[in-house]
Amino acid sequence: MAKIARGKPWNPYIAGALAGLLLVLSLYASGKYFGASTTYVRAAGMVERTVAPERVAGMPYFMKELPKVDWQWMFVVGIALGACAAALASGTFRLQAVPDRFAARFGSSAGRRFGVAFLGGVVAMFGARLADGCPSGHGLSGTLQLAASGYVALVCFFVGGVVVARLLYGQGKGR
């Protein structure tokens, strides 16, 4: 805990290796692999169900991914809680609407940042469900199981991301 208290970032190799160990222990304890994007499907189904329960019950995708809280749902909630606790304990919690890099390039308008983030969220989640996974499910769990789909997906994630990041920020040194 002394280390948390200082607020200096942890070494990414060690933190990453510990995350790998955590993944293995979690698989041993509960038989579940890390993943995140299915949770957004379940949550979307839970929201839609409050308005149109019969329609949701009849939709093939919500029959495949039932709108309910499961291991992964709690895992995604846990990440938010864990990050919050670590941020508070290390003094790195910071209320911020526009990230520094975004503000330096596009100005400090929160509306603009929220619009871009919302649009990005729509596209990213549609893509993740089409690919059947995100950087957790494919990028970590898939690649470490030596799944062909994991490597194809991870390469495509980065290709799409690099292209859009360059379009947004240019190729120069602009930070």
Add this chain to the structure above:
Amino acid sequence: MDHIFGLVTGVLFGVLLQRAEVIRYDRQLGALLLKDMTIVKFMLSTILVGMVGVYFLVDLGLAKLSIKPLILGGTVLGGLLFGAGWGLLGYCPGTAGGALGEGRVDALAGMAGMLVGAAVFAEAYPLLKATVLTWGDYGKLTLPQLMDQSHWVLIPWFCLLGVWLLRWLHKRGL
């Protein structure tokens, strides 16, 4: 019990992600701009440790593999689309909640967008299932199957390659 395991695992993962600073927009975009490879270092370290540990558990009969099918239409198109959205959002589905947890409120807009994206996908699913998701379906293919090798032949090579890549990134100051 499943729920408690999920929550505890998530909390611990969230602490690691937050303290390694990999959930930040600036870090995620830094990686996509090929300027700051912190998230790549984190992910690669997780993958290498996880690879050895998971295959140990599987060979001891203590766990099962869970392989997602490779369907080129879905994996490639979906992967590229995800990447494009990731470049705009700067958070991914697992880290957006964590970003909100450390006070980055723009993540909330991204999470709302992701809920909408999931809802739109659910509407489009019957059509996609009959078209894109039938293109180039190779099933639950693994690299050991593809190369006709034991996983314990491939894993040391992956570890060497991974460590070499990490050293290369480190030397270039990324």
